[in-house]
Amino acid sequence: MKHTISVLVENEFGVLARVASLFSGRGYNISSLTVAETLDPKVSRMTIVTEGSDAVLEQIVKQLNKLVNVIKVHDVTAENPINRTLALVKVPLTTIAGGDVTAAIREMGGEVVDSDRKCCIAEFRGDESKISSVIERLKPFGILEFEQTGNIAMQKGTKVIS
Amino acid sequence: METVAQKMKGSDIIIKSLEKEGVDVIFGYPGGASMEIHQALTLSKKIRMVLPRHEQAGAFAACGYARATGKPGVCLATSGPGATNLITGIMDAKMDSVPLIAITGQVATTMMGGDAFQETDIVGATFPCVKHSYLVKDINMIPAVINEAFYIAQTGRPGPVLIDFPKDIQQQEAIPDFNRRIHRPGYNPDIAPPQKPILESAKMIAQAKRPIIYAGGGIISAEASEELRKFVRKTKIPITTTVMGLGCYPEDDPLSLRMLGMHGAVYANIAMNKADLVIALGVRFDDRVTGKLAEFCKGAKFIHVDVDAGELNKNIKVDVPIQANVKDVLREWNDIVKTGDFTEWQTQIDGWKKEFPHHYKKSSKVINPQFVIEQLGKLAPKDAIVSVGVGQHQMWTAQFYGFHTPRNWLCSSGLGAMGFGLPAAMGAQVAYPRRTVIDIDGDGSFLMNIQELQTLRQEKIPVKCVILNNKYLGMVAQWEDRFYKSVRGHTYIGDADFAEIADAFGIKSATVTKPSQVVPAIKKMLAHKGPFVLDVKYPYDDRSHGHVIPMIPSNRTYLDTILIGGTTLRDYWKKKGILKE
Numbered sequence: 001m002k003h004t005i006s007v008l009v010e011n012e013f014g015v016l017a018r019v020a021s022l023f024s025g026r027g028y029n030i031s032s033l034t035v036a037e038t039l040d041p042k043v044s045r046m047t048i049v050t051e052g053s054d055a056v057l058e059q060i061v062k063q064l065n066k067l068v069n070v071i072k073v074h075d076v077t078a079e080n081p082i083n084r085t086l087a088l089v090k091v092p093l094t095t096i097a098g099g100d101v102t103a104a105i106r107e108m109g110g111e112v113v114d115s116d117r118k119c120c121i122a123e124f125r126g127d128e129s130k131i132s133s134v135i136e137r138l139k140p141f142g143i144l145e146f147e148q149t150g151n152i153a154m155q156k157g158t159k160v161i162s
Numbered sequence: 163m164e165t166v167a168q169k170m171k172g173s174d175i176i177i178k179s180l181e182k183e184g185v186d187v188i189f190g191y192p193g194g195a196s197m198e199i200h201q202a203l204t205l206s207k208k209i210r211m212v213l214p215r216h217e218q219a220g221a222f223a224a225c226g227y228a229r230a231t232g233k234p235g236v237c238l239a240t241s242g243p244g245a246t247n248l249i250t251g252i253m254d255a256k257m258d259s260v261p262l263i264a265i266t267g268q269v270a271t272t273m274m275g276g277d278a279f280q281e282t283d284i285v286g287a288t289f290p291c292v293k294h295s296y297l298v299k300d301i302n303m304i305p306a307v308i309n310e311a312f313y314i315a316q317t318g319r320p321g322p323v324l325i326d327f328p329k330d331i332q333q334q335e336a337i338p339d340f341n342r343r344i345h346r347p348g349y350n351p352d353i354a355p356p357q358k359p360i361l362e363s364a365k366m367i368a369q370a371k372r373p374i375i376y377a378g379g380g381i382i383s384a385e386a387s388e389e390l391r392k393f394v395r396k397t398k399i400p401i402t403t404t405v406m407g408l409g410c411y412p413e414d415d416p417l418s419l420r421m422l423g424m425h426g427a428v429y430a431n432i433a434m435n436k437a438d439l440v441i442a443l444g445v446r447f448d449d450r451v452t453g454k455l456a457e458f459c460k461g462a463k464f465i466h467v468d469v470d471a472g473e474l475n476k477n478i479k480v481d482v483p484i485q486a487n488v489k490d491v492l493r494e495w496n497d498i499v500k501t502g503d504f505t506e507w508q509t510q511i512d513g514w515k516k517e518f519p520h521h522y523k524k525s526s527k528v529i530n531p532q533f534v535i536e537q538l539g540k541l542a543p544k545d546a547i548v549s550v551g552v553g554q555h556q557m558w559t560a561q562f563y564g565f566h567t568p569r570n571w572l573c574s575s576g577l578g579a580m581g582f583g584l585p586a587a588m589g590a591q592v593a594y595p596r597r598t599v600i601d602i603d604g605d606g607s608f609l610m611n612i613q614e615l616q617t618l619r620q621e622k623i624p625v626k627c628v629i630l631n632n633k634y635l636g637m638v639a640q641w642e643d644r645f646y647k648s649v650r651g652h653t654y655i656g657d658a659d660f661a662e663i664a665d666a667f668g669i670k671s672a673t674v675t676k677p678s679q680v681v682p683a684i685k686k687m688l689a690h691k692g693p694f695v696l697d698v699k700y701p702y703d704d705r706s707h708g709h710v711i712p713m714i715p716s717n718r719t720y721l722d723t724i725l726i727g728g729t730t731l732r733d734y735w736k737k738k739g740i741l742k743e
Contacts, residue, residue, distance in 0.1 A: 010348065013297070014285065021289035055475065062472040068294040068314060071348035 221251020380444015
């Protein structure tokens with residue numbers, strides 16, 4: 001099962017390498033990894049999407065906690081957080097039996113952020129399943145290029161990770 | 163008292179900071195990127211600099227120092243190959259939770275990233291081997307980094323910390339602030355013992371009928387041997403130790419079941435697997451202890467105390483995990499724990515002890531290595547420190563020497579690094595110049611850091627080296643005999659006259675080839691004031707009694723134990739009608 005882990009780390013040289021080394025060295029898998037500064041410039045927040053049994057997940061959380069630069073580790077999966085990925089999709093401006101590509105983009109909640117006579121770039125955001133359905137919907141038009149960020153996640157309600 | 167603030171060179175700030183941490187010896191090998199630090203060391207009145215003849219030996223010596231004293235050991239090397247040569251020693255410290263400070267020189271910050279001469283990203287190369295590491299790019303951070311490095315190396319679960327100092331940082335000048343500290347929000351090793359699981363575990367101990375203590379290196383790291391002894395005396399629960407735990411409880415005590423695991427005592431492994439409660443203290447359920455995990459201690463409940471949460475439920479799911487300093491938990495148990503009567507259990511165990519003692523087939527023609535070790539255990543002073551390499555001699559020493567006090571046994575247990583024995587003994591001897599320190603080594607292991615004989619001679623370090631010399635890489639040869647039809651896959655290394663080699667280094671030596679020569683030679687060696695090399699020549703024996711026995715083959719159960727004579731415990735018990743299948 002996929003798990004989403006929020007990690008607060010010191011915003012310091014080499015921290016990302018330490019986390020990456022831990023995952024590769026112990027054979028843990030990384031589906032996606034997002035890292036950026038928080039409101040406190042001394043602290044960065046990582047969102048790691050990983051897969052493994054409960055025992056493996058327990059180890060991932062514990063091993064992350066052992067890194068001296070790691071401030072907090074929280075597996076947010078069970079709390080049904082808001083998950084968001086941003087995707088950019090380049091598609092040709094064509095019409096097929098299924099309809100017009102710009103209509104399909106609108107229908108999927110996307111926004112055209114660039115366009116010329118031949119193709120356009122559409123921006124989508126949503127959770128993993130949303131992004132997969134975007135891909136399915138646009139595939140028939142012939143996707144020229146696809147790029148997505150890693151997932152970020154936030155717990156609902158007043159709970160915060162800080 | 164701090165003197166008036168004045169500018170100091172980075173290298174001098176490094177040495178001053180190390181002095182403030184109480185460092186009294188550094189094992190260092192100079193080079194282009196670390197010679198500034200060595201220049202500063204020449205001015206230190208508090209720190210002795212011991213020059214090993216290889217950086218790996220410097221790291222092992224620092225490990226030996228740390229294992230024998232409990233204080234962090236410090237090694238120092240230059241950039242590039244100097245730094246990479248430290249890695250084996252750093253990993254040894256990681257695997258066995260040894261407080262080690264590894265200091266490396268680095269090319270100047272202005273050169274870094276350009277593949278300069280002797281440039282290696284040692285911080286990057288050692289991520290999986292360290293507890294923490296630093297690349298110091300600001301001279302003003304030197305005191306705070308060194309202070310924190312020592313704190314991290316010693317607290318919580320101890321481990322190695324590496325500090326990389328670029329050459330220009332060593333050469334710059336600044337007014338040092340020795341009171342500066344780093345704010346580290348994510349590192350808090352001071353954990354209060356959790357009350358709920360302590361009470362719950364005390365209840366389990368009270369209800370147990372066949373409990374056993376499985377104690378390891380955590381007891382020694384936590385300096386909890388006294389509390390453990392008190393606990394055993396109070397509860398009368400039998401105790402077995404891991405190879406890392408040797409010495410945490412006296413092996414000559416009736417409640418001691420000595421070492422367990424692959425080459426552990428048969429009775430210890432039987433008792434573990436017949437127990438209804440396993441009290442695991444400062445251990446990590448290593449595969450050399452558990453064998454096949456699914457079959458390990460099947461009928462038992464587990465209490466597991468460890469300071470590292472990562473060890474709890476890692477290899478085996480336990481009933482009561484307790485993340486705490488094992489010393490705190492033992493103290494609390496000693497106040498509250500009540501137990502039943504274990505007379506019946508102890509009688510059963512005593513039966514196994516009588517039936518399956520550690521023993522070997524004595525020969526009058528050739529020397530038995532086990533006999534040499536047994537005699538060393540009898541003849542050496544009680545407070546002697548013993549180090550080993552890795553292989554058959556290491557396991558025989560664990561089986562036959564007899565360890566009764568903590569920190570007298572230096573063994574690369576988790577990493578299993580050959581070449582550890584001589585430099586580790588050297589480190590311990592520097593820490594305790596007046597005690598007897600013996601390196602019981604194999605010929606293969608000894609050869610891996612044999613250059614340190616020169617260090618012994620030049621630095622007047624009186625280590626006694628006993629080389630159990632059978633011309634083979636015995637442990638691998640033993641596996642070849644057991645599992646590869648005795649096909650020798652490059653396990654014959656040939657003979658060397660180690661006495662003559664010692665002689666060439668100016669070290670006293672002797673060679674023995676007959677059993678009758680052993681005791682007099684040991685006596686002579688122990689009486690000698692300086693370093694000594696005793697070459698014990700004996701033939702490798704490919705039959706069962708030349709092997710380290712008992713042996714539980716990898717990933718098998720205690721019933722698969724190969725006993726003296728070659729039969730398995732399973733077959734032996736079937737024949738006796740104890741086991742029906």
